[in-house]
Each structure stands twice: as structure tokens, then as C-alpha cells.
Amino acid sequence: MGPRSRAQLERKLAQRGCAPQVATEVLDRLQEVGLVDDVAFADHLVQSRRRTKGLAGAALLVELREKGVDPEVAHTAIGGLDPQTDRARAEALATRKLATMTGLDPQVQARRLASMLTRKGYGSGTVYAVVRDVIENAPEHQRD
Structure with a gap:
């Protein structure tokens, strides 16, 4: 126990x-x-x-x-929790989760990532900024 x-x-x-x-x-x-x-x-x-x-x-x-x-x-x-550490942790979680969603529509990816981060207690500002950044920087969404 x-x-x-x-x-x-x-x-x-x-x-x-x-x-x-x-x-x-x-x-x-x-x-x-x-x-x-x-x-x-x-x-x-x-x-x-x-x-x-x-x-x-x-x-x-x-x-x-x-x-x-x-x-x-x-x-x-x-x-004592640091907001910058929270943001970095949210980005790491979202990046790891996004790797399992290749081939899905970006809107579906964004919705699923936002839901996951919200369930983990991240604020809406952090959630939407992180989701936007992670999806924009994903290799599958990069344009040559």
C-alpha cells in the first residue's frame, strides 16, 4: 500500500x-x-x-x-509548477500522440490532440497553441 x-x-x-x-x-x-x-x-x-x-x-x-x-x-x-514546463510537457505528449495518427485528416488530429490534453488538465490557451504548433511542425504537414 x-x-x-x-x-x-x-x-x-x-x-x-x-x-x-x-x-x-x-x-x-x-x-x-x-x-x-x-x-x-x-x-x-x-x-x-x-x-x-x-x-x-x-x-x-x-x-x-x-x-x-x-x-x-x-x-x-x-x-510550484512552472508554466513553461507545462507547455513543454504538453508539446511532448502531443507530438508522441500525433505520431500514432499519421494519415488522418488534420482536423481529426487536432480534435483528438485537444481532447487528450484537456483531459490531462491543460488550459485551453495552452491546448490550442500546442495543437496548432505540433500539427504545423509535423513532417507530414510540411510543404516542400
Whole structure:
């Protein structure tokens, strides 16, 4: 079992029939000794999801919220994300995806790329700029 937020642990203890007061005392003690740390959990999740799934800030906020992380902690965890790095990551994802769509109409490619990047949490400005640049620079769309 990997790292978990305090809220996830509270839910799991409740599912297992643990009394709420006992669960609170146990989790408070685990938090005191550093075994439950939502800040470290949020930082770990943000770095992990960016590396493995290429997620952007909006998608990361949703995932942290689903896992019960305090909104302030979640915003702090994604606050250090660099917009230039987000753009570069979006370009890399789109370029890799475009390579699997050779032969399709450019409008279909653009729609699919935009959908993929939007699902990963990139903002509309970044999505459309990246899609336009990636399709324009694709070897199959270059004119001699």
C-alpha cells in the first residue's frame, strides 16, 4: 500500500468498523510522529502524476480533492509548477500522440490532440497553441 491522505485513511477505518473517536485518536498520533502527512502526500502525488501521466495543475487539483487533501494544501502542492514546463510537457505528449495518427485528416488530429490534453488538465490557451504548433511542425504537414 502506497502513501495515503488522512481522509483516505479515515474512510478506510470507517469501512472496517472503527469508531470515529478511535480513528481520530489513532490518526492524530500517526500525524504527530510523521507517518501521516498530507503535505508530503500531496507533493509526492503531484510529482508522480506529472512524471507518469503528464497531468497538469487542474487535473492534479481534482485528483487531490478526490483523495481528501485540504484545498489549501493542494494549491500549495501545485503552486510550484512552472508554466513553461507545462507547455513543454504538453508539446511532448502531443507530438508522441500525433505520431500514432499519421494519415488522418488534420482536423481529426487536432480534435483528438485537444481532447487528450484537456483531459490531462491543460488550459485551453495552452491546448490550442500546442495543437496548432505540433500539427504545423509535423513532417507530414510540411510543404516542400
